[in-house]
Amino acid sequence: SQKIEQNSEALNIQEGKTATLTCNYTNYSPAYLQWYRQDPGRGPVFLLLIRENEKEKRKERLKVTFDTTLKQSLFHITASQPADSATYLCALADNYQLIWGAGTKLIIKP
Amino acid sequence: DVKVTQSSRYLVKRTGEKVFLECVQDMDHENMFWYRQDPGLGLRLIYFSYDVKMKEKGDIPEGYSVSREKKERFSLILESASTNQTSMYLCASSPTDEQYFGPGTRLTVT
Numbered sequence: 001s002q003k004i005e006q007n008s009e010a011l012n013i014q015e016g017k018t019a020t021l022t023c024n025y026t027n028y029s030p031a032y033l034q035w036y037r038q039d040p041g042r043g044p045v046f047l048l049l050i051r052e053n054e055k056e057k058r059k060e061r062l063k064v065t066f067d068t069t070l071k072q073s074l075f076h077i078t079a080s081q082p083a084d085s086a087t088y089l090c091a092l093a094d095n096y097q098l099i100w101g102a103g104t105k106l107i108i109k110p
Numbered sequence: 111d112v113k114v115t116q117s118s119r120y121l122v123k124r125t126g127e128k129v130f131l132e133c134v135q136d137m138d139h140e141n142m143f144w145y146r147q148d149p150g151l152g153l154r155l156i157y158f159s160y161d162v163k164m165k166e167k168g169d170i171p172e173g174y175s176v177s178r179e180k181k182e183r184f185s186l187i188l189e190s191a192s193t194n195q196t197s198m199y200l201c202a203s204s205p206t207d208e209q210y211f212g213p214g215t216r217l218t219v220t
Contacts, residue, residue: 044211098153102150
């Protein structure tokens with residue numbers, strides 16, 4: 001069956017360190033993958049999109065990698081701050097729709 | 111900035127009532143979506159629309175209908191609300207790939 005998986009356990013990271021979140025998928029061949037941030041009680045906010053022919057994408061302190069062989073995307077936040085605490089969702093493209101992971105809650109401790 | 115607004119942040123309805131959730135976007139986007147989000151699950155697509163008066167079923171359309179009479183407005187209708195439709199409802203609009211979300215409506219059906 002088709003599946004997209006993110007670590008369901010919260011990730012606790014010390015302020016200033018790099019946080020790395022994982023998104024794994026099976027039985028898809030997405031043309032692109034996206035990452036979103038969601039704060040409690042709010043809608044997701046788009047962060048980054050990476051296409052299948054791109055290995056890496058950066059935006060300020062954010063970096064996304066996409067390995068179509070491993071069927072995995074990694075999302076990195078460098079020099080993490082308490083304000084980065086949120087749930088991060090990955091979504092992959094499947095026939096003009098997005099298929100969503102359940103998200104990983106990231107907690108940055110001061 | 112893209113703005114997507116939803117008619118209510120919180121809504122409480124009784125079983126069997128007809129419920130209208132409205133979504134308005136101000137960026138002239140062609141594409142609009144309705145999702146529901148439940149704890150531990152990814153966003154699930156209910157319906158989407160690529161143009162005025164056009165609609166397509168998503169993964170979980172049963173018990174829902176939609177209306178798009180104007181480009182900026184996409185309405186979700188629960189014909190006869192049931193307790194299993196208690197959820198967070200999220201509307202999104204999209205110019206191409208990335209999606210822009212409203213704040214969400216938390217609907218409780220009692």
